[in-house]
Amino acid sequence: MNSHRKKPWITPLAVAGWLCAAASSALAQDSLRARNLAATCANCHGTNGQARDGMMPLAGVNADWIANTLGQYKRGEKTATLMQQIAKGYTDAQIRLIADHLAAQVATK
Numbered sequence: 001m002n003s004h005r006k007k008p009w010i011t012p013l014a015v016a017g018w019l020c021a022a023a024s025s026a027l028a029q030d031s032l033r034a035r036n037l038a039a040t041c042a043n044c045h046g047t048n049g050q051a052r053d054g055m056m057p058l059a060g061v062n063a064d065w066i067a068n069t070l071g072q073y074k075r076g077e078k079t080a081t082l083m084q085q086i087a088k089g090y091t092d093a094q095i096r097l098i099a100d101h102l103a104a105q106v107a108t109k
Ligand code: HEC
Pocket: 037, 038, 040, 041, 042, 043, 044, 045, 056, 058, 065, 066, 069, 070, 079, 080, 081, 082, 083, 084, 086, 098
């Protein structure tokens, strides 16, 4: 009696393959989204976090520190002239993407 068997084309391997494909395209989309989001910081903190003219660079800075600091700005726990306004414009998930993207950049100075 074989009636309980799954259809042969829905093998675990096929499912795993589909999951991998879905995950890697989601990853590619995330990294694009992260770059675009981080570009909104570039006016002040430099392209990809490579700051100029004495502004604090964010390239290669610890991702958790960036994410935590933005969270503190967002919740008003850290005083700032303008970062509290900026931080409120992002969801925690977006902040995570931005922080990971900036941390992954190699600081040039
Ligand atoms: C309009 C200019 C401007 C933009 C855009 C901007 N920042 Fe800032 N950022 C500042 C200033 C100015 C400070 C210093 C704190 C303050 O006075 O607001 C700061 C501080 C910070 C700090 C703390 C740095 C430290 O050494 O204490 C982090 C982290 C940070 N910004 C991350 C970001 C991220 C991530 C973005 C993009 C989502 C961003 N900033 C966008 C101007 C900006």
